[in-house]
Amino acid sequence: MNIDNKIKGSLVSKKKSLSMTLFEKLSKIIESISHPAFVSLAMRFALAIPFWKSGILKWDGLFQLSGTTIYLFSNDFMLHLPGGPFPFPFPPVTAFLSGVGEVLFPALLFLGLGTRFAAAALLLMSIVIQLTIPAGWPLHLTWAAMALGIMAWGPGVVSLDHLISRALRSRSISLP
Structure with missing residues (x-):
């Protein structure tokens, strides 16, 4: 019985190390794709x-x-603030x-x-x-x-x- 437990433990250990190796490999691939230079x-x-x-x-x-x-900033666009909406101040300047x-x-x-x-x-x-x-x-x-x-x-x-x-x-x- 002791030998059976050792064999089972060894198989479980190998499965875990195989899955960790696969996980590590996938992590490395993802990490290389998402290199900080590329992400920024x-x-x-x-x-x-x-x-x-x-x-x-x-x-x-x-x-x-x-x-x-100019029309949109003068007529359509409004600031939705409490008590508003309010028109943009100086629409042509704001639009510019x-x-x-x-x-x-x-x-x-x-x-x-x-x-x-x-x-x-x-x-x-x-x-x-x-x-x-x-x-x-x-x-x-x-x-x-x-x-x-x-x-x-x-x-x-x-x-x-x-x-x-x-x-x-x-x-x-x-x-x-």
Whole structure:
């Protein structure tokens, strides 16, 4: 009986080690796919794209807002705050700043330049958009989560921020 228990224990141990080995291999594959450099790049692009697309639609030319954009900010878009909704203050100025921000900040995210600043600006824009279109909260929450992730973990190694940081560090080391 003692020998049978040892054999059974050995078989159970081998099954456990085989399943752990398979689990470890799968974990390594998943880990390699989700490399931090790839994840940070994907988050930057995923956050930038919807803002860029929206921003491009606001313009009829260089620094020329479309009539539709000015109309929407003047008549349709409202801030849904307690006691409201309230119209946006100075609609043409607000529309212009929104259009500039929706093009500038995504461009910075694509380049990985001033990345945390750009992500913070898009987080703020996401909050204002949420106050304007409350029913869009599932999408706005996703944008906010990506912006917070970028703000927390930075741009990653595939970015101008990283290259600039490396250049500045190497320069400070070589200074007398």
